[in-house]
Amino acid sequence: MSDLLTHALTAFAVATVASWVVPWLARRHVPLATAGAVVPDLAKGYFVTGDPQVTVAGVTGSWYALQTAGVVTCLLVAGVMLVERAERRVALAALLGGTGLHIGMDYLVIRAGGVAPPYLYPLTWAELPSVDAYLSSSVWPSLVALPVAALVWYVDRRGLAPGADSTAPERTDGDRAN
Template sequence: MSDLLTHVLSMYVLSTLAVWQIDWFNRRYVGITMLGAVIPDAAKGLLLTGPEFVVFGIRGSWYALQTIGSAVAFIFAGVLLFQADERPAIVGGLSLGVVTHMFLDLLVIRTDGTAPAYLYPLTWARLPSGDIYLSSDIWPSLIIIGITSIIWYVDRR
């Protein structure tokens, strides 16, 4: 779970900095970007059911939810919950969360040295992993908690 915490707090930091610099990006969108950082982790459903699931008799894989294609589907489904004038900012916020999440996941240590095919359906290519940390490591969360605390404190002043 430290991996999920790192993703969410990273988006808090980046979106709060965006609020300070971008006029049209206001504080309401901070939570949206944090939600976007959680979208690729919908694949964690495999912890409950195993690597596959069945819906209406159709078999699917949880791993497919960790791709750009499924993230785009989630974003376009989620954006329909908002008013039309806010949709561009919502799409931007959710997309920023997803892209940041996937970038951080590229840094995870993998046994074969390559990340999953995150870019599907654009390509099946598996990018090299950064091999910087394990997804179960606590130190990335401790670092981002410290940075988040500083940003939160400065933001409240």
């Protein structure tokens, strides 16, 4: 599952760096971006059931649908209703950002036919060309993402990030100091 780990570490690093420069994105939103990057991998549920088809309440669907932008967006919009009303827009943006990063990274995976599945459904059924940079089972993307995420975590926690005031006391609410 190095692919799942790579998605989570990359989303953490990108969201943390974004929280340094995007005023409305706080440190507390980083886990939401990380969760958003993991949601499309719920399609791996077919490993548990042994069948790519799933039936819920009499409706049959495919686990693979969970990797499309349309289905993931519906899941995230439904899930964001659990968040406090004032935080919903930022929460949805963080979740969608993580999911977008995941889908973008999936276009880098080597595909036998040279094209990726229609991840952008319902926007398009087009099977866009894959970049063929690595196998989803490759370990090296995780070996790159791990030290990068660790460095970003260290810089963030030590207050060394650009714009951070290293003389200010540590805040307890989880947000970065302004």
